[in-house]
Amino acid sequence: MRQGAAGVIEMDSESQRRFEDLALPHLKSLYGYAMKLTGNAAVAEDLVQETFLKALQAFPTLRNSLHIRPWLFQILSRLAIDRHRTENREVATEAFEDLDRFSLYDLIGQDDPFPYSDRLHDDFVAQFRDEEVRDALRGLPEAYRVPLVLLYTEEMSYRELAEVLGCPVGTVMSRLHRGRKILERELWECAKRRGLVKTWTPPND
């Protein structure tokens, strides 16, 4: 590796090959992750390409090659979050108290869509199609979706997630809690759209 005329670090072919050997085996997982985040093949591939480019540039700073997998996921996650930040997408401005009070469990019990079922909650959940669940997940703002998808697919610990997101563990904990609450709300909205429940509205406190 050497410093080029413009100050840009240039890779020799040996480093380049080493990078490809270490990074490309994670392509399938990274693409799967990008698809879960975006739901769009072209956008997902673009995100993955950007990730590999950025990782290649930063490869000299990777101290331990055993850490390449979480490192690649970190780069992709931050790219995904930044992308939407620059698009000025609204990030969870709703009142957190309302969200904290939202309970899909209680709503199902109150609506009682299967009066004769002794497995009411299970029967309710079983109605959702795969694509509806994925759409509901994609309804989450990136700051919530990213840690949740990483938790589901990579089974990262809260500490690892904190490292990926560059935030304290407490923030990870609240994002994972609220992310799931938003997901519950999205599923409830989906059930209402499909007419799976009566459009019961909670009384004002």
Next chain:
Amino acid sequence: MDTTKRLSCDDTVRQFFAYLDRALTGEPLEALEAHLHACLDCCEKLEFSRKLDAFVRDRLGDEPLPERIEERIRRRIRG
């Protein structure tokens, strides 16, 4: 001593996901488990959260790689 008094149902529900994700340890974990031992309602809600979480996880599925994506990436990173 009535251990359910130490943690309210609301506080318990707020920690469900951290509990399911095995992120609770020490005193917070003990307090939550003590509450669950004494509160059937919270146990049922926790069971629902556990099942819903597993349901969502199972539905995410695997994505097939687009054809020749590796080739395109190699080309791009080699400039």
